[in-house]
Amino acid sequence: MxxxxxxxxxxxxxxxxxxxxxxxxxxxxxxxxxxxxxxxxxxxxxxxxxxxxxKDKNDILFALHTEGFERFYRHQQTIRTIKDPWKRLRKHAQAYMSFALENPEYYDLMFIMRGPGEKIKADREWGAGMRSYDFLKQNIQDCMEAGYLPREDLDVAAFAIWSFTHGMASLIIRQRCGMIPKEAIPAVVNAAVDFMIEARKKQKQ
Amino acid sequence: MxxxxxxxxxxxxxxxxxxxxxxxxxxxxxxxxxxxxxxxxxxxxxxxxxxxxxKDKNDILFALHTEGFERFYRHQQTIRTIKDPWKRLRKHAQAYMSFALENPEYYDLMFIMRGPGEKIKADREWGAGMRSYDFLKQNIQDCMEAGYLPREDLDVAAFAIWSFTHGMASLIIRQRCGMIPKEAIPAVVNAAVDFMIEARKKQKQ
DNA sequence: CCCATGACTAACCAGTGTTAAGTTGATGAA
DNA sequence: TTCATCAACTTAACACTGGTTAGTCATGGG
Incomplete structure (x- = not known):
């Protein structure tokens, strides 16, 4: 053979x-x-x-799309081992950003670009994305249960946090951050995560 | 004549x-x-x-681009009259979102699309965007001075808040929110603003 | 009546996805 | 060793699309 x-x-x-x-x-x-x-x-x-x-051009974009979600998910899994939910959530945001900034092409394709065929929504494409989204939700829920976050609407919290990180990522990737010098970006991103997430921490009662 | x-x-x-x-x-x-x-x-x-x-196709996109920033700025100005800085900041975020959701084409062109000619950066194009960005920064500073927000790095705070709203806007516009039913979007956006901004309010001492 | 102006027709040219038909060189049976 | 087979790859073309322009014509003000 x-x-x-x-x-x-x-x-x-x-x-x-x-x-x-x-x-x-x-x-x-x-x-x-x-x-x-x-x-x-x-x-x-x-x-x-x-x-x-x-098969055709779309088939290529399609393959890249799934490949992207695969890498993304694997990248996220590195934080699985962190015990403390709050630390884990913070690392989660950082991991999200590092994936986006280290793989801008994939990130763009997955989350910014107008899809290669917008119809593929309920497909397993979305499934792959969902898996990661559920992972985030789980993480947030853990934080709520551990008393780090007030028990508010889980979906809202997930959407808010995702929006925040996605916002940073897409502004940077699509170059709308002329006001921030390139070399300062990682530091600013980190500080912004602090501003938005870290400062939101509720002391355990 | x-x-x-x-x-x-x-x-x-x-x-x-x-x-x-x-x-x-x-x-x-x-x-x-x-x-x-x-x-x-x-x-x-x-x-x-x-x-x-x-002159050519780019000239059209260009005109739309400037027109977009013009409308955007005017739209923002409606909150000028609000006295209380904190209320103003919240309305600021809401105004940002309403502009984005009511003018998705303009928003896309201004903040998401890969620019028609990426070179136009320092131009008055950016100037128009800067004007709005400075307006946001001023608003945040007012909140800090009024004691609503801790005095942290102004640029970081502005970037964080902008990222958050931009994240929501671009996820919605580029249809990455399959998990949220269309009719629920305004409510979720509002709740997310609460989650991220309102809850961050520091009591005046 | 002249001609400037605004509009149109027709074409050019450079790409782009895609496919049909041919070429070639390795493979494996005779 | 010979040679039909077959897969990999190419050439060449088709059928479009899109930006752009040169040349033409009609109309209405002067």
Whole structure:
């Protein structure tokens, strides 16, 4: 089975070569500026070759989309081990931001870009996103139960916190923060998390 | 001067007809999906006619961009009359959100879309945005001075609050809130503002 | 009657997604 | 060793779309 096996591997490699290149072009050119011909040229194959590995252009964006949520979820899981719910929530926000800032292309695709086909809503695409959202909600609930946060509407709290981190991430990624010098951004983000979340901590009674 | 005057008026009307139509198409089709041919068809003129009123496509986006910041600033000014800084800050957030939700096309263009020509940064484009940002900062400072907020870093506080509202606005506009039923959105937004801002209020000592 | 102005027609040109048809080189049976 | 097969890959084209412009025409003020 050596040969079939090797071919299988090569096929996978080609797929991820295309995927990686597409993602890199996203980063560089942004937008729908990613073109099949562009990808093809970059990997030094003909445009038609790509169709041997992907159904069409959307299929590529789709694959990147799911891949993004996969990475995102894995990235979040690093905070699982933190015992104290409050510390965990804070790290949660930090992890969110570090994912966004270290993977701006993925973040953009997942949370900012007008979707490749807006119809895919109830699909397992959303499922992957939901998994992460539920993880956040669980974390907030733990904080409420531990007395760190007043027992308010869980959905509202989750939406508020998510909005806050997403707001920072998308302002930075879409370059609306001209007033903040680039090198100061991580510090400002951290301070903002303090301002918004840390300062909201209720002393355990 | 009757004739020249009338022609002047007609020219202005045509300009804003094009602008309005372009903006409406933005709303409907979104994206860079706005095409000169599309606008032309909509206003029932030939594509070439548009070039009599605008240099090129970017010129149109540009005009919409400035128009957007103009409206935005005017919208914000309605809260000027509120005396109590804390009430004013809360209304500020609400006004931000109502602008965003009532003018999603403008909001998208101004704060989310990858800019039509990213280079225009230090320009008066940014100036118009800055004016609104400074207004927010002033409001926050008033709250600090009135003892409603602890005297922390003003820039951090402004960035945090802006991020929060922008996060809500952009999640909603770019339809990442599948978990919230459409009709519940205004209420959730309000509750989130309470959660994030209202609850952060420090009693005057 | 002249011609400036506003508008239109028609086309150009550069892309873009996509596909049909051909080429080639390795694979594996005869 | 030979050679049909087949998958990978390419070429070339199709069918569009979109921004843009050159050339043309009608109308109405002077």
């Amino acid at each position: 050596g040969i079939a096996e090797r071919k299988e591997k090569e096929k996978k490699e080609m797929r991820s070569l295309i995927l990686d290149t597409a993602m890199r072009l996203f980063l560089e050119k942004g937008f729908e500026k990613v073109t099949l011909r562009g990808i093809a040229e970059e990997i030094e194959y003909s445009p038609a070759t790509i169709y041997l590995y992907f | 009757g004739i020249a005057e009338r022609k002047e008026k007609e020219k202005k009307e045509m300009r804003s007809l094009i602008l309005d139509t372009a903006m409406r198409l933005f709303l409907e089709k979104g994206f860079e999906k706005v095409t000169l041919r599309g606008i032309a068809e909509e206003i029932e003129y030939s594509p070439a006619t548009i070039y009599l009123y605008f």
